[in-house]
Amino acid sequence: MKTIFQSLAKNSILFAVLALSFSFRIAAQCANPPYTSCSNLPGGSIQISPNSSFGMNSGIYYYSGGATTLSISYYNGGTLIICGGPVSINGFNPGGDVIITSGSSLIINGSVNLQNNNKIYNSGSLTINGNLTVNSNGIINNGLITVTGETRFNSGAKMCMGVNAALNSGSVYNDHPNSVTIPSGNACISYSGSFGGNNPVTNNAGLYICQGTTASDPSSIARGNATLVTNCTSCAFPLSVKLVSFELETAATDILLNWVTADERDVSYFLIEHAGSDGIFKQLSTVQATGLPNQENNYSFTDENKDSGYHYYRLSEVNYDGKVSILEIKSIELKADHVFKLFPNPTESGKATVIFYETANNGDTRVEFYTPVGNLVQRMQLNTATSSHEVSLPKGQYLVRLIENDVAVETRSLIVL
Numbered sequence: 001m002k003t004i005f006q007s008l009a010k011n012s013i014l015f016a017v018l019a020l021s022f023s024f025r026i027a028a029q030c031a032n033p034p035y036t037s038c039s040n041l042p043g044g045s046i047q048i049s050p051n052s053s054f055g056m057n058s059g060i061y062y063y064s065g066g067a068t069t070l071s072i073s074y075y076n077g078g079t080l081i082i083c084g085g086p087v088s089i090n091g092f093n094p095g096g097d098v099i100i101t102s103g104s105s106l107i108i109n110g111s112v113n114l115q116n117n118n119k120i121y122n123s124g125s126l127t128i129n130g131n132l133t134v135n136s137n138g139i140i141n142n143g144l145i146t147v148t149g150e151t152r153f154n155s156g157a158k159m160c161m162g163v164n165a166a167l168n169s170g171s172v173y174n175d176h177p178n179s180v181t182i183p184s185g186n187a188c189i190s191y192s193g194s195f196g197g198n199n200p201v202t203n204n205a206g207l208y209i210c211q212g213t214t215a216s217d218p219s220s221i222a223r224g225n226a227t228l229v230t231n232c233t234s235c236a237f238p239l240s241v242k243l244v245s246f247e248l249e250t251a252a253t254d255i256l257l258n259w260v261t262a263d264e265r266d267v268s269y270f271l272i273e274h275a276g277s278d279g280i281f282k283q284l285s286t287v288q289a290t291g292l293p294n295q296e297n298n299y300s301f302t303d304e305n306k307d308s309g310y311h312y313y314r315l316s317e318v319n320y321d322g323k324v325s326i327l328e329i330k331s332i333e334l335k336a337d338h339v340f341k342l343f344p345n346p347t348e349s350g351k352a353t354v355i356f357y358e359t360a361n362n363g364d365t366r367v368e369f370y371t372p373v374g375n376l377v378q379r380m381q382l383n384t385a386t387s388s389h390e391v392s393l394p395k396g397q398y399l400v401r402l403i404e405n406d407v408a409v410e411t412r413s414l415i416v417l
Contacts, residue, residue: 030140030160030183032280033099033121038064038083039277043372044397047346047415056080056095063087082106082124091130100124100143102275103312103331111149114139132169134159134179141165150193153179153201161187161207164326174201174222182206190232191215200224210234241267241289241317241327244296248313248332255311255332257301264291268320270327272301275312289317308334308410342400346415354380354389354400364406369414370399 035041045060053071054061062081063070069088075095082100091110097119100106104124111130114120114137121140131149136156139145144166151169153159157176161167163185172189174180174197180189182204189201190210195218201207203225209218210232218228244260257272267289273281290297303311312331316324342352354367369378369391377398380389393416402410 030142030162030165033097033123033140034079035060035081035099036123036280037101037277038062038081041081045413047413049344049346058096086125094118094120097121100126102143102280103310103329141167144168153197163187166190171195172201172222173197174199178203178224180204180207189226190234191218195219195222197222202226241265243315243327246315246328246330248330250332250334253305253334255303255306255313255334257303257313257315259299259315259327261289261297261299262295263293264289264297265293266319267291267317269318270299271316271318271324273314273316274303275314276307277309281312281314284313286318306334310334342412342414345413346417348417350394350416351390351392352414352416354382354391364404366403368401368403369393370401372397372399 041060041062045062048054048061048063048070050065050068051070053073055074056072056076056078058077060079060081062083063085064083066084067086072089072092075092078096080094080096080098082098082104084104086105086107088107088109091108091112093113093115095116095118098106099121100123102123105127106125107127107129109129111132112128113133113135115135117137119138119140120126122145123142125144127146129148132147132151133154134152134157135154138158138160140160142162142165145168147167147169150171150173151167152173153176155176157179159167159180161180161182165187167189169189169191171193172191172195177199178201179199180202182202186206186208188208188210190212192212192215194216195209195211197219198221201222201224205225205227207226209223209226209228211218211228211230213231213233241264242262244262246257246259249256249258269289270287272284272287274284275281284303285301287299287301310331310333312329314329315327317327318324342354345352365382367380367382367389368376370376377393378391380391382389393414395416398414398416400412400414401408
């Protein structure tokens with residue numbers, strides 16, 4: 001049994017869910033979605049509460065939080081944005097666009113029929129427990145998509161796969177010429193059943209087709225110019241280094257990165273990239289490799305003076321020939337000295353409670369409520385110790401700013417239904 005790149009080298013590791021590891025040169029991904037995070041969304045965007053049931057028409061609906069189960073009663077339009085998760089939703093057919101941001105996870109329990117020019121933008125992890133049918137529309141896949149049933153590309157269907165992107169499917173059927181495009185680098189489609197169709201799936205040899213150990217041979221027409229690996233167990237590739245561990249920890253406003261490697265061979269240096277709430281990775285620094293095989297090597301780096309919130313770090317190895325291989329992606333939350341909460345949010349009673357926990361700053365602290373166009377509606381003074389205040393507001397959306405010593409340190413959105 002072989003991994004996807006075993007014809008190139010004997011040693012390989014599996015794709016990681018969040019750090020899909022192909023060997024590639026630094027290059028562009030597929031196009032970014034209209035919104036790459038749940039921050040700075042247009043006024044009127046609707047926040048989805050955990051474990052809720054809701055319907056969608058036009059507009060932007062977003063979930064930003066941890067693991068939850070949601071129910072969509074109807075989906076007649078608009079954009080659904082997932083930030084965080086895993087978010088589990090019973091089967092639905094999108095009536096608009098779906099965006100899964102970097103580091104986020106969406107699980108759809110049931111088949112999905114994507115049509116009417118609606119799109120799925122996946123920069124994280126999407127799991128469909130059923131079939132996926134793509135019609136005259138597109139999928140922008142810069143992450144991992146898992147389909148337990150059949151993935152079918154009908155006439156007019158398109159899927160752009162970025163560097164490191166993967167589609168794992170039970171079976172695949174393609175009926176549109178070159179439905180899968182790869183702007184640069186490599187991508188992978190693995191299947192465990194059948195791979196057929198009346199048109200070539202791609203004209204790019206950078207697409208690797210991983211034929212499972214019990215899967216039937218792919219149709220020569222449907223395969224196109226893709227690179228086929230038979231008797232394949234996973235999309236994997238040879239690394240020049242073994243990553244033993246990669247850990248993050250906080251120290252005041254700094255974030256410490258520590259990693260341990262073994263069996264370093266032909267690796268020049270390590271590349272550290274950082275992403276904030278927008279989910280876009282940018283180069284932060286490089287660390288020279290020791291290049292010593294047959295022993296463990298310890299490395300560290302400190303990212304100083306970071307803002308509070310979630311931070312994502314991507315660690316990669318760079319070989320002497322310039323090839324980059326992602327080793328792992330990890331996230332950590334840097335907590336502020338204060339905790340500022342609004343609940344319930346959204347609120348249907350016209351009243352909400354502001355809770356403020358202060359642990360460090362003893363200066364002047366207040367909360368201000370603004371309309372989306374910037375008009376001040378209400379201002380309340382907070383104690384420097386733990387305080388709780390109730391506020392009454394008419395229906396609408398508000399920007400709530402926490403002010404310390406005349407400096408806005410945090411902004412949240414409040415919806416009054």
